Amino acid sequence: MYNLKSVELFPRLMTDPLSFIHACEECYNRRMEELLPKITPEKRFIALAGPSCSGKTTTAHRLIDFFEQHNRRVLVLSVDDFFKNMDEAPRDEYGKPDLDHIDHVDIHLLRQVLSAVEQRKTAFIPTFNFKRRCREDVLKPIDTAQYDLYIIEGLHALHHTLYSLLNEEHMFGLYVTVAEPYYLDGNPFLNIRKIRFLRRMVRDYFQRNASLPYTNSLWGNVIKGEKRFVYPSMMQANWLLSSSYLSEPMFMRHDAIPLLKKVPPEEEMFPLAQALMEKLNRVPSLDPSLLPADSLLREFIGHL
Template sequence: MERVITINRTLRGEDDIRAFVSECEQSLEKQMDDAAAYFLASEGNHYVALSGPTCAGKTTTARKLIEDFGASKRTIRRISLDDFFVSRSVLEQRAKEEGGDPDFESVKAIDLEYLRECVDAIQQEKTVLLPVYSFLEGKRTEYIPFEPKTDDIVIFEGIQAIYPEFIELFPKGTLKSIHITVNSDLVYNGIRFDRREIRLMRRLVRDYRFRGASPSLTFTMWKGVVENEDRNILPYEKNADIHIDSLMPYELHLLRDPLTAVLNQLEKDSEYYPQALRLMEKIAPFEPIGEEYLPANSLYHEFLG
């Protein structure tokens, strides 16, 4: 469904900025609270699939759900599907043999067979060894015992949690799915920002700050990200039980300065410079909001720190 949020707001001092930020944050928090309430409405619910594309806000959503579920006095467990990634060397060798780029996005990037073993054991309340994956080393570095209990709520978090191959690991009706993404376009004074474009801007800043990735590398990887979303996420996201829109209308005010600083790292002869220049020109009219206005529990710490 086409969703567009239009803002034509002039920020009038600190109090107005804080009110704007608070209004946006509370709207997102209510969506998360409603998702938790929906899940807890049935005592028989034990498993949650929390999915979303890159830079949607899955980590913060998982934390918030854990807080809300905690009120039910049930034990909350979180399993990251990232820990089931196949070793980077295997993915690179596979790409070399197939004559393409490494596939870090599709279901082929995870060890589905071992994930199936773990899910089966958890449903039978058997102890299982969960892998721990190091993105720095590109491989599993250890295994941690996981002992499921009868009343546990287990959150499976990851891009892959929307894929049919994952959903099919659970008997029908035993898994509730929550999908989070930027699900609205934003129009500011007549300038339109596409929802996917907003996630790209989030990722440019996040990858530069936390993953040592140049804007050139992020732009290069983005093509593969988009192709995977079109092929493996968009066709299935409508099947989720609950949808959360992580767009916050104040965020482009917040992103303006850090994004511009990152994009200015590109050389003018870069193939991505025209795209970077277009983004800088689009975001320039926004009045900046400093990072000091971010609440301590804001989703935006995933991208800014």
């Protein structure tokens, strides 16, 4: 079976692209199949965390599909929806919004919602509008008694501030990440952070109205926040799930290269854009329309 050190085999693999795509999807599916029996019936809460653009949202939907097929009623609570408005966001030492800081989460409101969930009462859930970069004015009422499994999904879902709000006996901690770098000719080709940056760059451009320079300007705080808040929380996890796909660079280049070409020379990220294009131009291209409808990579492909 293919692994992430097989990038040098791209030309041969591309002779049968559909078979190759299917094999890559099966790798992720088998990881999910290995995970699912670990989430036993007494677990009422799944805390699903991981660094930025690790595939948390798609993994949550896969969990929903599985458990609903097994007659469990699942509610997903996204920690992102509890973000404070931009003008309330914590700032770094340079005055920039630090959107990945734990203090960007409205812990008081989240505590109220989780308390309602534990008591099986009606909870009032916020919605964060990423294009407007603020929370919607209206809270959505949800009768939590209709559900018996709750997925708490987000960057900080395993952070002790959130994790401590619930009974640990009923919790299952799941940490999702791009776990392996990509290799070409036996050498590291795209490291884990570069892959996640490409995912975020494309996703935020198409789904969150964010330019590439804007995304790049936040990336330093993203990494800083992960080191401070996310990586330590991995110790709370009962299971680590890799979201690495060997086919990813071939799909990602379809959207990423045209966007990177638009970065003007005067932008700070111009050298990075050139370096990423050089790397992506070394691999063949796959049309994203070939991705299966439930592929995790669709979370990060802009135009689908």
